[in-house]
Amino acid sequence: MERTLENLQKQIRRLQRKQQVLGGSSTENVEESMELYNGLSRKNLENIIAHKTTLSSACKALLLNVFSEDYLITHSITGRRGNTRREAKPMMDERIIQLIRHLLKEKFGRHVPDSVITEKIQNVQKVLRLKYRRLDLHMHPY
Numbered sequence: 424m425e426r427t428l429e430n431l432q433k434q435i436r437r438l439q440r441k442q443q444v445l446g447g448s449s450t451e452n453v454e455e456s457m458e459l460y461n462g463l464s465r466k467n468l469e470n471i472i473a474h475k476t477t478l479s480s481a482c483k484a485l486l487l488n489v490f491s492e493d494y495l496i497t498h499s500i501t502g503r504r505g506n507t508r509r510e511a512k513p514m515m516d517e518r519i520i521q522l523i524r525h526l527l528k529e530k531f532g533r534h535v536p537d538s539v540i541t542e543k544i545q546n547v548q549k550v551l552r553l554k555y556r557r558l559d560l561h562m563h564p565y
Contacts, residue, residue: 460489460519461489465522468489468523468526469526472526478531479543479546481526481530481531482523485526487547490515495548496551496552496555498514499511500514500520500544501514520544523540524540
């Protein structure tokens with residue numbers, strides 16, 4: 424038991440040295456860089472849009488990698504009720520939406536307004552809703 428404890432302490436010291444060598448003096452930096460967004464790190468998300476040339480394609484790629492199609496169809500950006508008689512849809516994960524906004528602005532310029540990004544997100548949702556409506560009509564024609 425003592426030997427196991429000693430081995431663990433040695434491993435901790437080694438990891439602390441590695442952390443210092445890598446430049447991370449605090450565990451907060453390591454935890455922040457390792458934060459996951461539905462299983463993907465920020466670096467993964469940056470890589471997903473690295474070769475995208477338009478705001479629309481980058482937005483779509485991020486959304487479809489982070490959220491399922493079902494989630495995108497059944498949630499809204501604001502969580503507020505629209506001007507219809509339907510009930511309000513649940514709000515998307517705000518933390519992830521903020522990250523998507525940040526990544527898109529980082530890639531395409533800080534001048535891109537949030538309203539344009541919101542519009543791109545809504546366009547992806549609209550296309551998915553139409554796709555599923557068509558599929559539903561083909562499966563249940565009557």
